[in-house]
Amino acid sequence: MPKSKVDVVKKSAPPVIRPAISQSSLVFVPGDVLEGFQERLETGIDWTVTESSCRFHKAEHKRNSTTKVTFAQALKEKISKSIISGFLNDDSGLTLQQNWELLLPITLWDKEKFATDEGKTCFHNENCITDDLIKLIEKAVKAGDREVLRNEMMTMTELDESLTHYKKLTTLNLCTNWLTELNAKFLPLTLKALELHNNCISDISGFADSLPIDLLYLGLSRNMLTTDNVDALRFLPHNLTVLDLADNDIYDLSPVLDAVSRLPNLSALQLSGNPCAMSSGYARSCLLKLTQLKWLDCREILDSDRPFEFTEVHPDDLRSTYFHFTVFRIVSCPQPPKPEKGGTTSFHVELELPLLDVVRRKFLMFRRPESLVDILPPPEDDDWGNAATMASIPAVNSRVISSKLHASDQIHEEESSHGSDIYSNMVPKNSREIHNYTTFESTKVQWNKLMTFNEPVVKIFCPDLVALRDTFRSTITVRLVYTVLYTPAKTSKAEKQKSIPALKTPAEMRVNVATIRCSLRAPDWSQQSQHFHWDETLGTNDAIHWGDGDLAVLQYSQAPVKVTKGKMDGDMGSRQSMPEFLTCHFGFGIDTLRTT
Template sequence: MGPKPKVEVVKKLAPPVVRPAISQSSLVFVPRDVLEGFQERIETDIDWTVTESSCRFHRAQYKKNDDAKVTFSQALKNKISRSIISGFLNKDSGLTLEQNWEFLLPITLWDTENFATDEGKICFDNENCVTDDLMKLIKNAVDAGDRNVLKNELMMVNVLRVNGMQMTELDETLTRYKKLTTLNLCGNWLTELNATFIPQTLKALELHNNCISDVSAFAESLPFDLLYLGLSRNMLTTENIDALGHLPYNLTVLDLADNDIYHLTPVIDAVSRLPNLCALQLSGNPCALCTGYARTCLLKLSRLKWLDCREVLDSDRPLEFTEVHPDDLRSAYFHFTVFRIVSCPQPPKPEKGASTSFHIELELPLLDVVRRKFLMFRRPESLVELLPPPEDEEWPNTAGASVPAIGSKIQASGIIQDEQSSHGSDIFNNMVPKNTREIHNYTTFESSKVQWNKLMNFNEPVVKIFCPDLVALRDTFRSAITIRLVYSIVYTPPKAGKTEKQKSLSTIKPPGEMRVNIATIRCCLRAPDWSQQSQHFHWDETLGTSDAIHWGDGDLAVLQYSQGPVKVTKGKVDAEMGSRQNMPEFLTCHFGFGIDTLRTT
């Protein structure tokens, strides 16, 4: 018999990706008749993360003092005056170098180590980060018995940090540092640079958290051997982004994170002209949240080895890359997943004619189109309106009723109250009626409703939102999201045909909904990671706070819980048995936030 004919395997075509239609303007377009200051009203009462709050405060301070003028020499003098070396440089201090070294310096260090708070220690380290090996420089001056030794050696350092000094411009003092290789000017008010003052020996220039909106004035004048340039948390936009292609030839690392670059193609075209670029950071820009972000970067930047501090592996670059659809560069899907809710308190048995359920409420005001349009064209005193009561029915007055912020034993202050426990039946005694006449002009996204169980699972994803406004999506990941676990009882009116006795029993409670918050959880989101599908959070009652814990790179979805004791099988390792563990005793919730990507398709 001859060889069997080869059967050609027909590859199945991938299902087409469903993409809602996107207009050229989408939600970023601002109409001419829009009310002034609508964006500020949209961001009112948004719970920003600590990092975002501090950066917004820094930006607001700059706007208040935009006419201020602080040169490099003034900023350096202020920096040194706050550090421990000021006493060793001050000839009028009244103490010798030896007295400063033997008495004053040890006392200062000991007090900081033993009595300062964590915030105080951070401030102390920031004030004394002028250069590396600061203690060594001080010791050399003490051994020589000459303050000028310290002054001269400071001019010969390789690393200099003048950060957080409200500096607005450079001056010729910087040119005196002949051996400088690393210069840190972060947290100042620099809008542009006079590159003639920058030493040509420089290898790394850090300009994070300044007010730079255009690099075209100094891009071509930076030192030729510059290897690292940090421009994160500035005001860079898509405009004038082409100047990035004129940065030094030898540049290998470029940090553009947390700017306002909206369109991905122009910035990729610009940095692709840097032949030695091997590491790029764009996370925190609106363009870094589009669906085709990672695929476009890896396709057009073939020499890139690191993207957003993640190593680019061979598996991240498939042999066959499908062409990126234009809509994938200006939109994305936000998704929220509830992995599990464990050990929720069991509710009491409901009355006849009532149905009970649990569900999750998620507040995403920045992603709500209705709220955005409402604030764009109206000046509301409140985002809540009330419909007039119906004339043919009697409705309870619940306009002033409010739902408790946290219905478990974790109170708003974060203090655990022993007399109130979510494991007791008292939590279900705090039910309040839902006002069905209340109209919220900001949407609270709700999950599907499930019945009580020791281990409750929800449909995945719980919430999936199409986002053509990448700025609103980016800002959502800079905020703290509120999640509520809600228990509700719905009383339905009696059906037609029931006897009078049945009707009387079923109308003890008026039709409507009663609810109570079992837990309110706060999740401080982070910039999405192109190499991971979502970021996971863990919360349980034993934490003593409403803030959830970010789970790092761990995958909470793989965890498995058993309602009975976990039996260890001899001869099987943990990997074979999976991550199965005993059910926690206290209320525990696991959530995930992320965006859909087309990284490998």
């Protein structure tokens, strides 16, 4: 008899392999490292534009070079630069209606037609006093009363008692200032939304329990909050429905969830950009602990995200994850010429991840070099014709020579990125160079019109969540490399007897077929990876982020593609015709414990 459903024993899930975090070189820092080691580790990283501006903001705060400005002073200064200043000036000789019909249209038309992008941005910053400044001005014009403007507009900086004069204030935006603390007694009780993004707040314990009781939204992203001071979150108003803690420095997830679980009406939480949000157990822990949550990191939580049974998350899954880089395909790469006898050709992909590089990290702990590249002294044998020349080079100049070699490589990259004669620019790989950092490499594949690689190409265990978070705030370099490996010819017995040295051909010749830059962003807990597209027709080395689309499902055919009736040519999953130009598709992501 066939077994019933009741008799079928459900197979247990395979055990998860977790490397020992306490023994990881990414976590362990010896006591005798160089002073300022962490700062040196982050030097030379190609940060994204957003991350560069935020780091500059924090650096200025640490210098204590900012002047304290009260809310009243800041508001007065901002109004003086805004288009609203003319409507508030009783001595201008123009009525509200005349300002509305004459000066305002001329100003807006002039900015729209003649201002550069930078000018438009500055104009917007000067006039972001309220959500809809034009609508507020129109309201005052219809009422014929300048007091409407004085009573309803709002903006920023260090708070003082002047803020209490606004009795009907519901939204207050204090973003991108130098606030380190907040005096909540100056906040109107009518406040519903308070935005404090991109300030310098490191502790909320001084105002968390004094915020207006009817506050629904609190934005604290891009501040300096850490795990040490998140316990005060439990004292936030119980009516709070949206809490934004994104892009802070919160490392441990459990204290945050313990605190915010005491907010009965919380329906939306943002923690992306914190180290704790990079752990593999992040999403499952949030959904397990916060049963009333409807949105996590701006993603709606679906019924399928909450299975009937949740297993407890292993503690190590809240302190680590795996970083993975996948090359989906490389299409229409120019065919290389036939190599000389004894040569073996191949293609591979190289990926530079300085912040996740164990070798580079160890090297920077104890040495302060001019370069991360050294050159071995030449061997003392007759096989190297230039041994005497190399031996005469002082050791201090080895780094200079190495830097020139790398400068030459960069020139070849520029010349060969989009040219058709890329294989004529091949250079020998110097086997005597010691790189004190590693470049992660994929497996080598042979040329084909459509090249695919093993998935994932690179997979790295990451117990240092800060380094991983910062990696996704940087610009990563991806290279498609063509190599020709030569096997030295065997020496005959006659040549050995006559002591004739065999001429050694360079062991490896190589050229960068494509050098691609990818500006990463915080990974999404509901997606396995973020995908990028690059092709030669873009005219730049910067790859395009593919959004929510899945490049892995695309299929290419060398035969003519038949268009199916009722389907668009670009439907995801349908077969595509081969592009004429070199095209690369790849993705970056982290491993997460799936919710199902």
